[in-house]
Amino acid sequence: MANLTTENIRNVALVGHGAAGKTTLADLLLFKTGVATRAGSVDDGSSLLDTDDEEKARQSTVSSSLVQFDHGGKHVQLFDTPGFPDFIGQMIGALAATETAVVVISAGAGIEVNTRRAFDAAGTAGLGRMILINKCDMDNVQFDSLVEEIQKVFGRGCVPLNVPVGTGDSFNGVVSTLEVPDSIPDGVEIDPTDVNQALMDAIVDADEELMERYLEGEELSTAELSKGVGKAIAAGTLIPILSASSKTGVGVDEFLEVMVNCALAPSDLSRTMTAAEDDEVAIDPADDSLVAQVFKTRIDPFVSKMSFIRVFSGTLKKDSSVQVPRLGKAVKIGQLISVNGAEQEGVDEAVAGRIVALVKMEDLKVGDTLAADSDVSLPAIEFPRPMVGLAVEPKSQADQTKISGALQKIEDEDPTFLINREAQTKEMVMMGMSELHLQVIEARLSSRDKVEVVTHEPKIPYRETVNGAHEGSYRHKKQTGGAGQFAEVHFRVSGLPQELGDPEEYFTKSRFEGMRSFHYDPKTNYAFIDRVTGGSVPNNFIPAVEKGIRERMEQGVIAGYQVQDCACELFFGKDHPVDSNETAFKTAANRCFSEVFKQANPVLLEPIVQMEITVPDEKLGDITSDLNTRRGRMEGMDNAGSGLQVVKAKAPLSEVINYSRSLSSMTGGQGSFSYEISHYEPMPPQEQTRVVAASKRTVVEDA
Incomplete structure (x- = not known):
């Protein structure tokens, strides 16, 4: 036009x-x-x-x-x-x-x-x-x-x-x-x-003048009512x-x-933005000051990345510079593209209300604000979190070099797709809205990016800890001619509460007698406590002791999972003036921690997720019954309107890893859910036995 x-x-x-x-x-x-x-x-x-x-x-x-x-x-x-x-x-x-x-x-x-x-x-x-x-x-x-x-x-x-x-x-x-x-x-x-x-x-409810005339018995013309339809739609x-x-x-x-x-x-439509000093102000399409937003990204095989922009006020012009608050800088706008299906046409400018695409703007992301003023920003576009995961790995060595870039492109263009690199399981996990969503992404990797992948169910990130306490020692001695290796360490391993509070208030000399110092890691809720007296372990070897313990914790002891929620106290040891070195003390610490941990009533912890499940009213009974079979705990329900209920519950992640498929079957595709990891809890003994056996390590029964 x-x-x-x-x-x-x-x-x-x-x-x-x-x-x-x-x-x-x-x-x-x-x-x-x-x-x-x-x-x-x-x-x-x-x-x-x-x-x-x-x-x-x-x-x-x-x-x-x-x-x-x-x-x-x-x-x-x-x-x-x-x-x-x-x-x-x-x-x-x-x-x-x-x-x-x-x-x-x-x-x-x-x-x-x-x-x-x-x-x-x-x-x-x-x-x-x-x-x-x-x-x-x-x-x-x-x-x-x-x-x-x-x-x-x-x-x-x-x-x-x-x-x-x-x-x-x-x-x-x-x-x-x-x-x-x-x-x-x-x-x-x-x-x-x-x-x-x-x-x-419905029409006169949106127009006071029409309402007054209507109530007074005046006949309204068809033209007036036709015009009122749009006003009533706008008013809701x-x-x-x-x-x-x-x-x-x-x-x-x-x-x-x-x-x-x-x-x-x-x-x-009344829209707002955040301006200077976090003031919320209305956007006026007639305002000359540019305000626009990226709402979609598409990877085009011919022009690379396309960022779709909606202009809300002002005019976006080609070859201009605009502020992107998230980046904290101005970016140069190149060509503006008007998109009509598969057809593309260059345009010089886009007025308020217009939708255009920018090409090769690699720094832009969905939700970004483009504005004349660096102090303004539009509300983020809220997308649901992806809940269905598949571990993914390249099918061949050739695919290995391309897979990261290909997945990153898909993550850029699909806000409901995420790539997680799990530190513990060493897996790359792609997260989507459903199995079908991930199937389409896998097909796109193959057809567009020429990357073949293998997928499988992701591993559950279990954790290990101890319910009791135990003391023990280990002597590492190795003699192969010349200088050998010697180190001896004595440990006490005990559990820590998950809700520890302030470490400075918890780790005190009254609780840990003879404590010289402690190092606390909030990520794993682990503490190393130095109680050495009389120089039985020279100070220069204590960092090696800590390193040996941490390496063992990362490898796991009873099933190969990260250790957390425990304290290890070093209270005695021995060294040799010639054969002791950092390697010897690191090895001794690694093996000592493993042996003492096994005697301190070790248990496996499983991740517990907080769930919100939205289902039709008539499916509520099926959902609650099913949750009981998954070791779930109901925590409440909210009425979501439109004949829907929101069920709040907690359940082990291992029991709901494939929940999308089950929920769809129970509700005929009418249910949805979200979850996030809440905390870790000890596994039931029979479940622990199963997981430990599957890990092909020694089964340690919960006492």
Whole structure:
């Protein structure tokens, strides 16, 4: 569109569950508005939106796509987003750049898991919302029942703006409930006249002037009410329900008109930013000062890294310099790219409301603010934490050199994907939203980055400690001709409480008689205590003793896991004037610690996670019963609204490492969860025996 201004831009995201027809709808809109010469198809791989090889193979969207078209004097920037929860990060990023969300529901499937999540996410972001009941041409569609379900789950503000004429093969049109015709066609399940009153109530609730005139009995014109629809959507008093079939095209023209005329303008949504001295101020799209944000990153095989930017105020110009507060410096903007599906075009500037991409800006990350002033920043975009992990390693030596860079690229472009390098298990673990999410990433590594990997379930980071205390000694003596090795150390090993408090108050001479000094490591809650008297261990060898103990702790004693929550007291030893050296004392300390530890009632500790599980009300009993079988402990429940409950519980990590799969099975894909490690607890004896046996080390029974 020539003379593109902020006032005529409309940013819209198509959201909802998978297979609701969002991509087919977007392809049809491109055709109807003249962008495409034919309507693309997901089925035959001709879609202008699902262009990724993985999307074509799966015939479903895995990454958000941006398309643009002009209609009715408006410039629409439209996002098609993935419908499955596995790729929810792509939807969240798109919502951060838009003012209006269209929640697409399949007429045959009804409300599904991602329908709820998309609806709630858009509401939390303060966006205007519309609902499109798509696929009204399917057999056995009960439109009236579906509307009742929508109103029950999402509220009475959801009101049909039009209703279908017929269903299945007989679906041939829609009837407005705002401007009700004199004659209602056959095949209409819901009388438009019955809906008209609820629609008018929702409209006037958002406009005091209309409300006063309406209450005084004045008849409101259709033009006034039509204009009021957009205002009511912006105010949240109305969430219009529309009907269509993206397959046959019936109802799509009517949907297009409503979307273009009633979607929120950039100035209709109140957004805030943090300014100098942490003051929260409103963003004015008419302000000349630049404020923009990176909401998506894509690794393009031709132009490398692309950072998608939404401009909220001011104008972003090519070849300019802008401040990036996170980096604490200005960066030079090169070329600006306007993206329309797979098509890219250079532009000179982007006004407020515009969405453009920057290329080869390697320092930028999703969530970064770009601004004229270094003191301002936009709120971070909140993405869910990935909960499903797979250990990953290169398949060959050739893959070894490429794997880190390839995984880093994916981490840059997907905020719901993380790479953890586990210090204890020495594993590289990739974390995603689900097994499917990780499968897609593995396929992308192979097809795009030419890296083949092997994956397996990650090891559980158990820990070792002692429940008791024991004293013992070890003499290391080695003579091979010439100078030999000699060192003797005497240790006392005991357990420490996890909630130790202030080390200076805990490690005192009254508690540890004869203590000369102590060294405390808060990461492992371990203390080395020097109680040597009379120089039985020369001071210059004591650091070697400490090093030998730490090496043994890292290697583990009974099962190969890091030792924590214990103290080791060095209280006596012997040396030799010729044969003693640092190596001898380090070796003696290593072996002494191992032997004394084994006699101090050693136990394995397992990580306990704090869980939050969101499930439909009717699945609550199944979830609580299942948690009991996983040694879980219920801690409470919260009502999350929309027929959902949030269960709070603690459980061993080993019992929920594959919880995503089980939860999906129990809830039909309608559940979600998150967890984080809370603390460590001793394992039950039978579980400890199993883990120790699996480690192929000596089994140490819990006394």
